[in-house]
Amino acid sequence: MSTNPESAPPRTLWTSLTSWLDVRAGLANYDASKIDNVDWMRVIPFIGMHLACVAVLFVGVSPIAAGMAIGMYVIRMFAITGFYHRYFSHRSFKTSRAGQFVFALLGASAVQRGPIWWAAHHRHHHAFSDTEHDVHSPVQRSFLWSHMGWFLSRRHFQPDLSRVRDLLKFPELKLLDRFDILVPIVLAVGLFGLGALLEHAAPNLHTDRWQMLVWGFFVSTVVTYHATYTINSLCHRFGKRRYETSDDSRNNLWLALLTFGEGWHNNHHHYPVSTRQGFYWWEIDLTYYGLRVLALFGIVWDLKPVPREVRDARTRRSPAH
Ligand SMILES: [Zn+2]
Ligand SMILES: [Zn+2]
Secondary structure, rough: OOOHHOOOOOOHHHHHHHHHHHHHHHHHHOHHHHOOOEHHHHHHHHHHHHHHHHOHHOOOOOHHHOOOOOOOOHHHHHHHHHHHHHHHHOOEEEEEEHHHHHHHEEEHOOOOHHHHHHHHHHHHHHHHOOOOOOOOOOOOOOOHHHHHHHEEEEOOOOHHHHHHHHOOHHHHHHHHHHHHHEEEEEEEHHHHHHHHHHHHHHHHHHHOOHHHHHHHHHHHHHHHHHHHHHHHHHHHOEOOOOOOOOOOOEHHHHHHHHHHOOOEEEHHHHHHOOOOOOOOOOOOOOOHHHHHHHHHHHEOOOOOOHHHHHHOOOOOOEEEE
């Protein structure tokens, strides 16, 4: 390992791009061991998703198309935080096997791969948060790396399955993980078909198949992407630390509003098994409210609370850090 740029190995296009994704490694002290190979099979579709959003300039907009984009954001952000995160990653409440499968399908529609992949990486994050082993720490590596570089590298295509043995017991989840692209394709085709139907059935809505596809799928997905990623990048950098956790997680109201409660990230790192992440009534946690509604209908149950002594633990903790 060398910190002298002059003795660094010659760069290829590959390493140049990855070092851009990892600005610190690229500019400050070039460290070849920290340069991960870009996985073009992930990067090209990822760039394509963003480029497809430019099509809004050509397809125009209508209230129904904009409403669909917002609606798809709400459903899929809730599926990511409520199901992929609070259910599959932390098992903070219970549901039936059928409910679990529906939750997995909804989560997969956000185009963030399958529930097993997502949960495995997330459990790894909690085990090594902000240490050198953390896959997406903005403390250890660059903002861009923590935001999106980490999952575009070959190294993180395969998760550590030893962390998700409980999920591997379900063949339907393994199947969904194996063919994680199917659900997004069905969603995109479905939105396109809905737009075609509306063109003929409700011409006064002034929408069409391309608007529904571009706004309902591409724009909504890309916004959901970056809102989700802020929790890995910004929420370990900006906000308040109520608890002296061993990582650098923060509580951030704005990110909590954007991500339906995930912005109470310091709370969450302090006590990850709780269903709610806003620990006080004034800490708005839309996902928790949604899960409470699902519990009223008996769809989920055994939501894990935050014990009062855990919530108040900061008063007894050492102020040193
Ligand atoms: Zn975190
Ligand atoms: Zn978590």
